[in-house]
Amino acid sequence: MRIAALWALLLLLCAAGFARAQPAAPPQLPAPRIGVVTMGPGDIFWERFGHDAIVVDDPAGPGPVSYNFGFFDLDEDGFAARFAKGEMRYLLVALPLEEDLAYYREVGRGATLQWLDLDPVQARRLAADLAENARPENARYRYDYFTDNCATRVRDALDRALDGRLRKQLEGRSSGDTYRSESLRLAAPAPWMWLGFDIGIGPYGDRALSRWEQGFVPRRLADDLRKATRADGRPLVASEIELLPQRQAAEPMERAWPLWPWLLAGIALALVALAMARRSPRTLAALAGGFWLLCGLLGAVLALGWAFTEHRALWANRNLLLFDPLCLLLLPGAWALLRGRTPSPRFRALLVAVAVLAALACLPLWLQAVPQRNGHWIALLLPLHFALARCWPRPSRA
CATH class of the missing domain: 3.90.1720 (endopeptidase fold (from Nostoc punctiforme))
Known part of the structure; x- marks a missing residue:
């Protein structure tokens, strides 16, 4: 028993020495x-x-x-x-x-x-x-x-x-906000940027986030x-x-954009076009040519963005029906009218086609599955497209 006790004491002393020989764990630094x-x-x-x-x-x-x-x-x-x-x-x-x-x-x-x-x-x-x-x-x-x-x-x-x-x-x-509403709110101090976002963003941007x-x-x-x-x-x-401190202009707040000013502006432009067709047809042809050039170029950008880019916000944009690339085909007719000549027979057909396609932009307003907030552009441009189609009737046969 005495020998066993000595062995036990020896083992305890060895264990204590081994424990003292272990290095202490380094203190952990505070977290960032x-x-x-x-x-x-x-x-x-x-x-x-x-x-x-x-x-x-x-x-x-x-x-x-x-x-x-x-x-x-x-x-x-x-x-x-x-x-x-x-x-x-x-x-x-x-x-x-x-x-x-x-x-x-x-x-x-x-x-x-x-x-x-x-x-x-x-x-x-x-x-x-x-x-x-x-x-x-x-x-x-x-x-x-x-x-x-x-x-x-x-x-x-x-x-x-x-x-x-x-x-x-x-x-x-x-909160009911969308990619469009947030983009337009933040772009509001720069009108050109506001217009670019509002015309360019398709139905992708009108889903509540x-x-x-x-x-x-x-x-x-x-x-x-x-x-x-x-x-x-x-x-x-x-x-x-x-x-x-914020020394520049602060971030804009939300702002409502009523429809009625756009509709009034569209009706006024249509009435002016109809009046000019009787009194100054060449001036109207020059103004209409500029309008068709702008619509055609914007429509071409929207179409190319949908077909060839990864800008998903541009895809399936129904403003293509209002800013129609077909308007570029109306430019030769505008040039002929500006020179006092009769445009080709295709000119009248293209005018009617552009107006009908613009009217089709109204249809998706009731398709709530994939809405697009472009009613204000319809209110502005649809009356003008129809007025221009009415200004130049089909030429009578000799």
Whole structure:
């Protein structure tokens, strides 16, 4: 028994010595802070929608880093061709937050930072994913205005860190806004941009969006982050600070566009055309030629965009019936009328065909399965198309 006790004591001493020999686990560094910085709109057309980025403030790093998904290179080979075809490529760039904010400070665009209350595991995972994504071989992505832009990339990265909780909170809610309404609201300060969006966006842009889909607008995403919660019910946004004041014009608010001014304008233009046909037919021919040229060119752009590009927002656009490419075939007749000559017999047939096709644009208004908000363009252009078809009756036979 004495020998057994000695052996037991010896084993205990060896075990204690082995335990003391093991190196102590290194202390775990604090998790990085994660935030979302949202920038206000600017003057350049690609700045109208605002911008955002994810901020990672690692205690072991030199300072807050901005992960910005909004970079593109205008001098890149083939950029213009890819832009026309809807195959643009943007990239994620990681840079110091102060360096990223320098441009916005210079031009007077505001910036607000929302610090998020993420678990340490979530914060570390998100920081690691962003660092990997920002590597040169991973940084580029296929850009889409509505479904894959700088704001949706921020939204999706946060949702992955939250194990899908952000999407669950936003997907079942809707404010009734659409891609068209949001685009027109933000483009309103630039009339040419407003017209381009309203004419160019087809039925794709008129479906009511969920709040998740509406996150393609940076300010909408920032608003929803304020209302989002963690799994334990606490608010997702821990604090919010203004980094830069908005010195440029603020983001426009929603605005209703009544139909009646468009209808009155369309009827007035039709009456003027009918009056000019009797009093000054050559002047009317010159004005009609300019109108047909504009309609034909716009229609050609819409048709080519549908047939040959990946701009899904342009597809199946019913404005093709109003801005009809067939109008280009009316130009020789307009030139003949301007010179006081009788146009070819096909001219009258084309006039009637253009007017009938414009009238067909009314039919889809009742097809609620795939609606398109273009009633105001019908109200403006349909009376004019019919008036021009009435101005030049079929020539009488000798």
